[in-house]
Amino acid sequence: xASFSTNEFKSGLKVMLEGDPCSIVENEFVKPGKGQxxxxxxxRNLKSGRVWERTFKSGESLEGADVLEIDMEYMYNxxxxxxxxxxxxxxxQMGADKAAVSDCxxxxxxQNTYLVTLWNDMPIAVTPPNFVELEIVETDPGLKGDTxxxxxxxxxxxxxxxxxxxLFINIGEVVRVDTRTGEYxxxxxx
Amino acid sequence: xxxxxSTGKIALQQRAxxxxxxxxxxxxxxxxxxxxxxxxxxxxxxxxxxxxxxxxPEGDYYLQTSPEYAMKRLLASGSGPIYQLGPVFRGAExxxxxxxxxxxxxxxxxxxxxxxxxxxxxxxITAGANLFESDIRAxxxxxxxxxxxxxxGVNPHRASLQTLQGLAxxxxxxxxxxxxxxxxxxxxxxxxxxxxAAIEPGLDDLTVVSDxxxxxxxxxxxxxxxxxxxxxxxxxxxxxxxxxxxxxxELVDPVALRGRLLRNNQWRATRGLRSVALDEKLLAxxxxxxxxxxxxxxxxxxxxxxxxxxxxxxxxxxxAARL
Numbered sequence: 329x330a331s332f333s334t335n336e337f338k339s340g341l342k343v344m345l346e347g348d349p350c351s352i353v354e355n356e357f358v359k360p361g362k363g364q365x366x367x368x369x370x371x372r373n374l375k376s377g378r379v380w381e382r383t384f385k386s387g388e389s390l391e392g393a394d395v396l397e398i399d400m401e402y403m404y405n406x407x408x409x410x411x412x413x414x415x416x417x418x419x420x421q422m423g424a425d426k427a428a429v430s431d432c433x434x435x436x437x438x439q440n441t442y443l444v445t446l447w448n449d450m451p452i453a454v455t456p457p458n459f460v461e462l463e464i465v466e467t468d469p470g471l472k473g474d475t476x477x478x479x480x481x482x483x484x485x486x487x488x489x490x491x492x493x494x495l496f497i498n499i500g501e502v503v504r505v506d507t508r509t510g511e512y513x514x515x516x517x518x
Numbered sequence: 519x520x521x522x523x524s525t526g527k528i529a530l531q532q533r534a535x536x537x538x539x540x541x542x543x544x545x546x547x548x549x550x551x552x553x554x555x556x557x558x559x560x561x562x563x564x565x566x567x568x569x570x571x572x573x574x575p576e577g578d579y580y581l582q583t584s585p586e587y588a589m590k591r592l593l594a595s596g597s598g599p600i601y602q603l604g605p606v607f608r609g610a611e612x613x614x615x616x617x618x619x620x621x622x623x624x625x626x627x628x629x630x631x632x633x634x635x636x637x638x639x640x641x642x643i644t645a646g647a648n649l650f651e652s653d654i655r656a657x658x659x660x661x662x663x664x665x666x667x668x669x670x671g672v673n674p675h676r677a678s679l680q681t682l683q684g685l686a687x688x689x690x691x692x693x694x695x696x697x698x699x700x701x702x703x704x705x706x707x708x709x710x711x712x713x714x715a716a717i718e719p720g721l722d723d724l725t726v727v728s729d730x731x732x733x734x735x736x737x738x739x740x741x742x743x744x745x746x747x748x749x750x751x752x753x754x755x756x757x758x759x760x761x762x763x764x765x766x767x768e769l770v771d772p773v774a775l776r777g778r779l780l781r782n783n784q785w786r787a788t789r790g791l792r793s794v795a796l797d798e799k800l801l802a803x804x805x806x807x808x809x810x811x812x813x814x815x816x817x818x819x820x821x822x823x824x825x826x827x828x829x830x831x832x833x834x835x836x837x838a839a840r841l
Contacts, residue, residue, distance in 0.1 A: 335612055356613070356614075357611070357612060357613025357614070357615075357616055358613075358714050359566075359611055359613070359616060360710035360711075360713065360714045360718075360761070361710075361734075361754055361761055361764050362564060362566065362706075362734055362736050362764075363566055363706060363707065363710030363711075363714075363734075364565075364566045364695070364696075364707050364710065365566060365610060365611060366695040366711075367695075368692065368715070381690075381692045382692050382694050383692040383693060383694045383695040383696075383711070384694065384695055385695045386610050387610065388695070
């Protein structure tokens with residue numbers, strides 16, 4: 329893999345830092361009046377999702393990371409691995425371990441498409457679409473006609489995720505949820 | 519292929535108008551415009567400046583990082599107050615406020631105190647802002663020590679390396695780029711990093727910061743401040759969180775100047791950088807230079823600030839990426 333010097337750092341570039349693949353979020357060149365030039369860089373660790381801030385001497389370099397982000401369809405879980413299939417017509421399948429899917433477990437539904445981050449051809453992270461549609465499997469009975477603003481109640485979705493829904497929602501209905509906030513959006517006509 | 523300039527016609531016109539304003543500003547004050555060579559036989563010994571070299575059939579030359587040395591030789595020859603607008607070159611500097619070549623506005627005022635000169639700098643910036651009807655308030659005058667103490671609760675003029683390392687840690691300021699050589703220059707690296715991360719971005723109003731740490735004195739004089747700490751008679755101007763100008767009460771003592779240049783070379787040697795031959799013509803001239811205050815301002819940055827632009831390629835027609 330090629331290596332990249334600080335002057336090639338730009339957002340989206342995938343590099344290796346402390347053994348982990350990272351994506352550069354932001355790179356700022358700093359040169360105080362009479363002082364040493366350096367780059368202040370924010371990097372997102374693609375395995376943990378955490379954002380690191382590091383500084384580098386001008387001209388320092390980092391090894392590139394062999395990272396690919398592709399759309400894949402979720403198929404099933406065999407107890408140990410969550411299996412995804414490429415959507416490019418190759419039908420190629422890959423198993424992602426718990427660490428890779430952990431942030432996405434609440435939103436995993438068969439036949440839905442997810443963004444899978446591959447590092448050296450291994451899935452390391454799974455990102456759900458911004459909105460998913462899931463079925464309600466558990467909630468208190470709905471109050472007919474109560475569509476007014478206000479009250480919410482807890483509900484459990486088919487994936488096990490807990491969301492707050494309006495009082496009129498019933499078991500068996502499908503709702504649209506924002507995966508970034510975990511908030512109910514609307515009821516989906518089925 | 520990007521053969522076009524990164525600036526539109528409006529930015530070109532604004533540059534021309536601001537150049538005219540600067541020339542008019544100094545003409546009214548009877549400060550003489552001079553043009554010293556872009557080429558120099560000697561380079562700068564500053565640890566953190568990358569001098570570009572030109573291999574000519576006649577020998578090697580340095581592209582000037584600022585016209586400072588040549589202008590000081592003019593002052594020593596009796597030029598009186600002078601200013602210069604022209605290109606300077608600094609390698610390994612590229613960013614939204616940096617380019618390998620930029621336009622420097624540098625001027626010297628024999629007989630001025632640093633405060634008098636900084637007031638003139640403020641007047642020029644204000645005139646530039648007014649030209650483009652850009653909002654500007656009366657400047658804030660503050661010392662480096664007060665700013666630092668307010669932010670970190672520490673006197674920067676007495677802080678040890680360990681104290682500064684602790685501050686970086688407790689304030690989550692990344693310092694991975696600093697190699698500890700256990701010398702004054704390492705302390706400077708920490709001070710610069712802390713200042714640039716936690717203080718500079720907050721200097722939104724036009725701010726004159728004076729009394730820099732003695733270790734960052736460069737070619738300014740040193741004096742004792744009200745707490746009896748030795749500080750540099752150096753001031754910087756910031757606006758919208760961006761450094762615009764750097765001024766000194768100039769050191770005119772040849773022995774002290776030689777000491778400063780030698781110290782730079784010592785710091786360079788510790789860091790594995792090549793030693794820079796001293797500019798003996800500057801050293802010979804400096805004894806004849808009248809007591810003066812001098813300042814260097816990034817003209818492109820001034821243009822950015824007064825026209826509300828955030829990237830230097832909006833004011834320079836062809837930055838390095840488009841050459």
